[in-house]
Amino acid sequence: MEPTNNIAKIHGFNHRAEIPHGLPLRKWIYSWLLDPTVEGNHQKRIDRWIAILIVTNLFALLFEHIPAIYEPNKVLFHAFDIFSVAIFTVEYFLRLYLAPEDHEFKGKGYSHLRYVFSPFAVIDFLAVAPFYLQAFIPVDLRMLRFLRLLRILKLFRVLIPAIKDFAVANRGRTFRQKMHALVFPSEFGGALHGLFDTFIALWVVISVVAVVLESVQSIHYLLNIQFIILDAVAVGVFTLEYCMRMYSCVEEPRFQHAFGGRLKQAGETSSVIDFLAILPFYLEAFLHHLFDLRFLRVFRLLRLLKLTRYTGATKTLTKVIVREWPVLAASAFVMMLLVVLTASLGYLFEHEAQPEKFENIPQSIYWAVITLASVGYGDISPITLMGRVMTIILALLGIGIFAIPAALLSSAFSDQLRIEREGLKEHVYAMLSDGVISADEAGVLNAEAKRLHLSDEEVKRMIDKAKRDRELKDDISQLPLHKIAATPEHAVEHFKVLLSQIRQLGILTDANKFEPTALKDDRLTATEIALWRQIQGNPSHPS
Numbered sequence: 001m002e003p004t005n006n007i008a009k010i011h012g013f014n015h016r017a018e019i020p021h022g023l024p025l026r027k028w029i030y031s032w033l034l035d036p037t038v039e040g041n042h043q044k045r046i047d048r049w050i051a052i053l054i055v056t057n058l059f060a061l062l063f064e065h066i067p068a069i070y071e072p073n074k075v076l077f078h079a080f081d082i083f084s085v086a087i088f089t090v091e092y093f094l095r096l097y098l099a100p101e102d103h104e105f106k107g108k109g110y111s112h113l114r115y116v117f118s119p120f121a122v123i124d125f126l127a128v129a130p131f132y133l134q135a136f137i138p139v140d141l142r143m144l145r146f147l148r149l150l151r152i153l154k155l156f157r158v159l160i161p162a163i164k165d166f167a168v169a170n171r172g173r174t175f176r177q178k179m180h181a182l183v184f185p186s187e188f189g190g191a192l193h194g195l196f197d198t199f200i201a202l203w204v205v206i207s208v209v210a211v212v213l214e215s216v217q218s219i220h221y222l223l224n225i226q227f228i229i230l231d232a233v234a235v236g237v238f239t240l241e242y243c244m245r246m247y248s249c250v251e252e253p254r255f256q257h258a259f260g261g262r263l264k265q266a267g268e269t270s271s272v273i274d275f276l277a278i279l280p281f282y283l284e285a286f287l288h289h290l291f292d293l294r295f296l297r298v299f300r301l302l303r304l305l306k307l308t309r310y311t312g313a314t315k316t317l318t319k320v321i322v323r324e325w326p327v328l329a330a331s332a333f334v335m336m337l338l339v340v341l342t343a344s345l346g347y348l349f350e351h352e353a354q355p356e357k358f359e360n361i362p363q364s365i366y367w368a369v370i371t372l373a374s375v376g377y378g379d380i381s382p383i384t385l386m387g388r389v390m391t392i393i394l395a396l397l398g399i400g401i402f403a404i405p406a407a408l409l410s411s412a413f414s415d416q417l418r419i420e421r422e423g424l425k426e427h428v429y430a431m432l433s434d435g436v437i438s439a440d441e442a443g444v445l446n447a448e449a450k451r452l453h454l455s456d457e458e459v460k461r462m463i464d465k466a467k468r469d470r471e472l473k474d475d476i477s478q479l480p481l482h483k484i485a486a487t488p489e490h491a492v493e494h495f496k497v498l499l500s501q502i503r504q505l506g507i508l509t510d511a512n513k514f515e516p517t518a519l520k521d522d523r524l525t526a527t528e529i530a531l532w533r534q535i536q537g538n539p540s541h542p543s
Contacts, residue, residue, distance in 0.1 A: 030101035033094070036161070037103070047158050050091065055202075057084050057151050068222045085131045088151070092124045120157055127151040162191040180248035183241065185447065197310055200241055204306045207234035211300045231300070235281040238303070242274045270309050277303040316420065320412045331404045335372070338401055342368035342394050349387040372398030417452060424448050428466045437463070499535060506536040 019031045019038065032041050060080055064070045070077060099105050099115035108114060115121050169188045170178045181188035182196055207230070213219045214227050246262055255261030265271055280299045308314045321328065343364035350358040357380050358364050367380040371394050382388050427448070431441045449459045484490045506514075515532075518524040524532070 026098060027101050029094075030098045034098055034102070050087075051155055051158060053084060053087060054151050054154050056080075062226070066222060066226070081131065084151075085128050088124065088128045088154075092121070092128065095121070095124070120154075123153045123156070127154060159195065162195055165190045166192040176248050177251055179244055180251035183244050183248060184252065200237070201307060201310055203234055203237050204303050207231065208301060208304045210234075211303075231281065234303075235278050238274065238278050238306075242271075242278065245271065245274070270306075273302065273305045273308070277306055316416055317409075317413065320409060320416045323416070324408055324412045327408055328405055331401075331408065335401055335405075338372060338394075338397070339365060339368045342372060342390075345390055346382065346387065349384050349390065350382050353384050353387075354382075368394075371395055373402050374398055421452055421454070424452060424454075425462055425466065428462055432463075432466050502532075502535050506532075511536075 019028065019041070021028070023031065031038050033046060034043055035041060036043055060077060064077060095102075096112060096115055100111040102111070102115070104118070105111040105114050116125075166178075166181070166189070169190055170181055173181075173188070177188075180186065182193055185193065210227055210230050213223075220227065246265060249255045249265040250258060250261045252261075252265075255265045257264075266275070276299065340361075343361050346364040346367055347358050347361045350364075358367070370377055370380075371391055374395060382391050424445075428445065431437050431445070437445065445459065449456075454462075484494045515529065518529060518532075
């Protein structure tokens with residue numbers, strides 16, 4: 001049976017890499033910083049932050065071409081460029097120094113030179129070259145600044161290995177199956193599926209931020225064209241994603257029928273959100289000459305709901321609401337009853353004094369809700385004695401009544417997370433039935449741990465506990481006797497263990513003293529003494 005910590009190490013549940021301190025300096029640095037085969041080192045974090053810096057550089061380059069933004073912040077743009085070049089330069093020389101340890105160049109002659117002329121190294125060099133050319137050569141090289149766009153190509157350092165792994169995992173599969181692996185979670189998606197999800201999530205955030213900033217008149221005036229182009233690109237990305245999901249969804253067991261399966265997929269909540277995220281753009285583009293549909297632009301904020309696909313929090317919340325719905329419905333009924341009664345009393349006491357504010361009961365409902373919710377905007381307030389007394393009583397009642405649903409949801413949400421985590425523990429226990437966690441099981445475990453917001457350390461502790469529990473279960477001697485007797489196989493094994501222990505007792509004890517002591521005061525019956533002699537292989541009475 002494979003040790004638990006080895007299982008954790010193989011499948012990425014180690015919290016920290018175990019790298020010997022006695023390694024040569026260059027190999028030790030490479031193992032900690034750049035080796036993709038060492039689980040728990042800093043390689044993934046470095047790639048992630050470099051990717052973020054590359055994307056940020058791309059946006060900085062775009063904003064540099066907007067004079068109203070660039071001119072007042074020229075110093076900040078220059079400082080950011082220096083910072084970026086410094087980071088990229090350090091990365092370039094670090095990779096150059098560690099080239100002999102890189103798996104691509106290790107064991108080959110002239111490792112440093114081979115690295116310098118490798119495609120990634122050329123891209124890394126061209127990404128920083130314009131800055132140094134401008135700094136040290138006294139000529140106008142502003143035309144070379146476009147080479148900074150090559151920094152975006154550095155992302156291929158992360159993308160290309162993911163594409164290679166994806167190609168290997170999907171070798172021999174159809175185009176639709178490959179597309180399904182790219183857009184839907186599966187064992188064939190690998191790192192490329194994660195990058196695809198990250199790309200879509202990034203565009204969701206960018207497009208929503210653009211919609212928010214577009215509402216600021218001063219920013220919209222400066223970036224009107226950029227906002228139009230950005231929205232068109234975002235809609236193109238989301239449309240392509242929607243079509244890919246609709247095309248490949250029939251590979252899912254639930255949507256296997258060519259027409260009915262796609263129709264069912266289109267009716268899923270996530271698909272409806274995807275459709276609504278792109279619908280306003282097409283309606284405005286094709287029907288603007290018939291209707292004024294500019295009001296639909298605000299519905300582009302629905303794109304934010306696309307992010308719910310990448311988190312399990314909404315699924316957990318839905319389960320909580322469904323489970324606690326009877327209690328929530330009862331509390332909602334009490335709240336609605338109290339609101340109507342409050343609005344009626346408010347109308348009764350305040351209508352004559354303030355007919356313009358308490359004109360009718362429906363209008364009084366607004367005052368009742370903000371009073372019971374303890375918001376109290378102050379735009380409508382009672383002026384009569386009875387109205388003020390009633391307001392005090394209702395405000396005190398509202399603190400408790402309106403807090404009930406929030407308290408129910410909070411406690412039920414925590415309880416649901418506990419239940420799901422306990423379920424995951426049982427799942428881990430089942431995974432360890434054969435003593436090992438396979439790659440597929442590790443993928444499921446990683447996905448569930450991410451959904452339940454469990455850290456690597458917590459998952460590792462869970463695996464260790466499941467392993468200990470299983471070992472305890474395998475040791476039947478630790479089980480209660482009635483549980484051992486319930487399984488014939490366990491009962492036979494336990495009987496053999498007991499016989500072995502009795503034989504060991506006969507070997508270790510003094511036989512000349514044992515039987516006299518047993519016969520004294522009838523501690524053992526004659527039958528029991530005979531059985532003792534039989535087990536010890538001495539059926540006759542000792543002389």
